[in-house]
Amino acid sequence: MNSSITPTPRKNPWILFIHKLGSPPWFYRFAGRLIPYFWVLFCITAAIGLYLGLFRAPPDYLQGESYRIMYIHVPSAWMSMMIYAIMAVMGFIALVWRIRLMEILSISCAPIGAAFTLAALVTGALWGRPTWGAYWVWDARLTSELVLLFLYLGVMGLYSAFDEPRKAARAASLLALVGLVNLPIIHFSVQWWNTLHQGSSIGITGSSIHPSMLWPLLIMAVATKFYFAATLLTRARVLLLQQDFRKGWVSQALQASEQE
Amino acid sequence: MDHTPFIWSAYGITTVILLWTALAPLVRQKQLLKALQQDGKQQP
Numbered sequence: 279m280n281s282s283i284t285p286t287p288r289k290n291p292w293i294l295f296i297h298k299l300g301s302p303p304w305f306y307r308f309a310g311r312l313i314p315y316f317w318v319l320f321c322i323t324a325a326i327g328l329y330l331g332l333f334r335a336p337p338d339y340l341q342g343e344s345y346r347i348m349y350i351h352v353p354s355a356w357m358s359m360m361i362y363a364i365m366a367v368m369g370f371i372a373l374v375w376r377i378r379l380m381e382i383l384s385i386s387c388a389p390i391g392a393a394f395t396l397a398a399l400v401t402g403a404l405w406g407r408p409t410w411g412a413y414w415v416w417d418a419r420l421t422s423e424l425v426l427l428f429l430y431l432g433v434m435g436l437y438s439a440f441d442e443p444r445k446a447a448r449a450a451s452l453l454a455l456v457g458l459v460n461l462p463i464i465h466f467s468v469q470w471w472n473t474l475h476q477g478s479s480i481g482i483t484g485s486s487i488h489p490s491m492l493w494p495l496l497i498m499a500v501a502t503k504f505y506f507a508a509t510l511l512t513r514a515r516v517l518l519l520q521q522d523f524r525k526g527w528v529s530q531a532l533q534a535s536e537q538e
Numbered sequence: 539m540d541h542t543p544f545i546w547s548a549y550g551i552t553t554v555i556l557l558w559t560a561l562a563p564l565v566r567q568k569q570l571l572k573a574l575q576q577d578g579k580q581q582p
Contacts, residue, residue, distance in 0.1 A: 345542035347548045354552065393559040400555075401548040408541050509560050516563040519570050532574060 280490060298381055302518055303527040307534075309511040316508035323501035333493035338491075347405040349494055353502040355398040359461055360504060361391035365433070366458045369451030382521070383449030384454065385437050386513035387525055392430035405452075410474060418467035419475035422460060429457040433527060443521055 298304045331349035338345040365387035372380035402420065403413040414420065433450045440446030463470075468477045477487045480495075487495070522528050 342541055344544055346545050350549060350552045390559055390564075393555050397552045397555050398552050404544045404548040404551075408539055408544050479551045505556065505560075510562070512567075513563045516570065519567065523570065523574065528574065529554070529578060532571060 300377055302379065302522055303531060306515055306518055306527075306531055307380055308487055309515050313347035313508050313511050313515075316504045316511070320501055323497055323504060327497035327501050329493050330483065331498065334342045335491045335494055336412060341409055342492075344405060345407045347401050350500050351398060351401040351405055352495060353499045354401060355423065356499060357502045357506060358391055358395040358398050358423070359464060361387050361394060362426060362429070362454070362457070363461060365391060366454045369447075369454040373448060373451050373455075377445065379518075381444065381451065382514050382517045383510065385433070385447055385450055386510055387435070388430050388450070388454075389513065390509050392427060392434065394502070394506075395427040395430060400425065415474050417474045418471040419473050422464040422467050425458075425460055426464060429453075429460060433457070461493075490493075502531045503511065 299308070324513065327349065332346055335346070339460075365384050368384035370381045371377060372384055402423075406415070407413050433454050436453055437446045437450040440449060467473060468475055473501050480492075485492055519528060
């Protein structure tokens, strides 16, 4: 009989954390604790960004006051693309490794991304009227952003079309992955085609925007990230609750939250 | 051309969209928790 003792290998704390995160009850509690912090951070950054953007930044020498729409239009447009990329990556992970929490997080991204895309389109139209003289033109940037909205709606619609949530998530993830091709089209549309929409003012190497106008924009971009984090975790918790309605951990979590 | 209505409309509409996106899951959560409580009461 072999009596040698082999020591248990020490597990990497990050891997342990990721394993824990995959557990629905643990994620539900963890997300519930994080959400208020994200809301506080969002309120602080949005208040600073809006104050600087609306009241402190000087008017533009060409566009006058209408450029102030930029402080919600640009962060919304950035978020619309970033959220889609996150949704597709999470969808890919869900498809390959069959992690249920990733399916839930991926599908929870869709309504938030659709909201930001709608906000980008509406604010763009309201900026376009005084600047271009038209609310809408079938310009490559505007059209590809509209396609993005349809993709988000398609992902949401496809998910709702199935009764079985895991099958629904797989189908929605696949569509999200296919739609990923639209992101480079949106980004490079202003370079590939002759568009009415202006080119990028901010790049990796620098920005052509004056710092007094740029800082509020960057702060608003950070604020929208906190908003996204808070709403994503809230939506994921609700979807988890909906799917695991009859499971024991849900009533335990409810009792624990009532005691707190 | 006065740009003020365009600016405030843009901010107003975005606020409504983002508020709706944030509040809709909370309403659903409230409904689910209420249903769960009723479910618990019905069970012996």
